[in-house]
Amino acid sequence: MKESKLFSGQRIPLEMHKPKIVQKLSLVPTERRLQAIKEAGFNTFLLKNGDVFLDMLTDSGVNAMSDRQQAAMMVADDSYAGSRTFTRLERTCQDLFGMQHFLPAHQGRACENILSQVLVHPGSVVVTNYHFTTTKAHVVLNGGTVEELPIAEALQTTSDHPFKGNMDLGRLKAFIGEHGSEKIAFVRMEAGTNLIGGQPFSLGNLAGVRDICDAYGVLLVLDASLLADNLYFIKRREVKCQGLSIREITRRICDLVDVLYFSGRKLGCARGGGLCTNRDDLFVSLRELIPLYEGFLTYGGMSVREMEAMAVGLEETMDEDMINQAPEFIDYMVNELEKLGIPVVTPPGGLGCHINAKEFVDHIPQSQYPACALAAALYIVSGVRGMERGTLSEGRDEEGNESLADLELVRLALPRRVYTLSHVKYTIDRITWLYEHRQMIGGLTFVDEPKTLRFFLGRLDALSDWPERLGKKFESDLGRI
Numbered sequence: 001m002k003e004s005k006l007f008s009g010q011r012i013p014l015e016m017h018k019p020k021i022v023q024k025l026s027l028v029p030t031e032r033r034l035q036a037i038k039e040a041g042f043n044t045f046l047l048k049n050g051d052v053f054l055d056m057l058t059d060s061g062v063n064a065m066s067d068r069q070q071a072a073m074m075v076a077d078d079s080y081a082g083s084r085t086f087t088r089l090e091r092t093c094q095d096l097f098g099m100q101h102f103l104p105a106h107q108g109r110a111c112e113n114i115l116s117q118v119l120v121h122p123g124s125v126v127v128t129n130y131h132f133t134t135t136k137a138h139v140v141l142n143g144g145t146v147e148e149l150p151i152a153e154a155l156q157t158t159s160d161h162p163f164k165g166n167m168d169l170g171r172l173k174a175f176i177g178e179h180g181s182e183k184i185a186f187v188r189m190e191a192g193t194n195l196i197g198g199q200p201f202s203l204g205n206l207a208g209v210r211d212i213c214d215a216y217g218v219l220l221v222l223d224a225s226l227l228a229d230n231l232y233f234i235k236r237r238e239v240k241c242q243g244l245s246i247r248e249i250t251r252r253i254c255d256l257v258d259v260l261y262f263s264g265r266k267l268g269c270a271r272g273g274g275l276c277t278n279r280d281d282l283f284v285s286l287r288e289l290i291p292l293y294e295g296f297l298t299y300g301g302m303s304v305r306e307m308e309a310m311a312v313g314l315e316e317t318m319d320e321d322m323i324n325q326a327p328e329f330i331d332y333m334v335n336e337l338e339k340l341g342i343p344v345v346t347p348p349g350g351l352g353c354h355i356n357a358k359e360f361v362d363h364i365p366q367s368q369y370p371a372c373a374l375a376a377a378l379y380i381v382s383g384v385r386g387m388e389r390g391t392l393s394e395g396r397d398e399e400g401n402e403s404l405a406d407l408e409l410v411r412l413a414l415p416r417r418v419y420t421l422s423h424v425k426y427t428i429d430r431i432t433w434l435y436e437h438r439q440m441i442g443g444l445t446f447v448d449e450p451k452t453l454r455f456f457l458g459r460l461d462a463l464s465d466w467p468e469r470l471g472k473k474f475e476s477d478l479g480r481i
């Protein structure tokens, strides 16, 4: 995004790319949307894409690829073993992250499975700036628990703290001191902290975490899935880093950690994942599991075409004009909604615009999944598919009790280089209408609740006829579309 001033004085995000391949969209009428959300059990994950107008569910695997990525896919070497494609991707990781060892895996959670199997044991603890759903599931599956020690601002939905993804260093030190370093499987820092609104950590904070890990002899692992956004925010918001290039910031981050893993569906705009380390001992134990779960060491469950695209995509992540597109669009969306008095997470983070459902629908108790209800309501009145990030995503505790989430958010993801400003304006308009009519939105209850990661496949029903009434009111105000 270039800082180009408009004659009108208005500030808009300006794209430094143009679409060369496009996909046709359709906007089905309200009555079909109402039917579709019922068929999907009020879970936006279960909507069929033909019924969706703007898919803001996630950025995962749906970022736009560049022409250079597409071109690279044509020269992939699909040998089972020793593929030249692997060598190219390995070299890119070595060059960008400064880590000698690269292990391929089919996506981010596959890396989490391997890391957890090797490092997490019954009774051990993973300490993190904030958990992610699949990370926690793998830690728990291996008998461990997750301890979150973010700074207090992390859970304040509105704040002007530039780095709400920071770890609370005082609490981290006290926790390790109290429990003993033998109990800590690893400290995990998540870049662009997903579940609290795509909030970054600062380089200074990561260095502080490293010092504590060194003092206690504890491993430091980086979840770099949302690193692109975090890099942008460090460059923009961390005074000491403003003279550094994105490439230099990347290296400084990587030099502080023992292991880095990523979802290539997010970082690198392709589909896959990988683990990187300089530690020979760790490399050897992690490597053991790759052929077992992922595939041979030179593809790890990925298509070689995606690996070629990933190598180019990772390299393109070093271009500030590329990585600033999504955060700048998100910034625009959050600021416009805030001006209209609509509760959103601030400061604007990466990944998407996050609506604070606890305030938006403050009449719906957390036990009736307010964020899920709000995501369903938004779909009914707009065809926009967002994602619940609240109690439904949290799941139940060991005794089967509901664990109420710290935050109830509806995430409207803005995959990189995909949506236009008019798409964003349309979404803002429909959210505004919904906010005016928010009292019409009601709660939900489970009709089919999976035991693990229930947000993916769970089915719910409305606790009254609120969806029909909402749909009718929308039609009478704004028509069938």
Ligand SMILES: Cc1ncc(COP(=O)(O)O)c(C=O)c1O
Pocket (backbone or CB within 6 Å): 060, 107, 108, 109, 110, 132, 134, 135, 190, 194, 223, 225, 226, 263, 264, 265, 272, 273
């Ligand atoms: C921070 C973070 N870690 C891990 C993952 C898991 O990655 P994947 O979806 O590729 O399995 C995600 C996916 O959204 C993520 O956001």
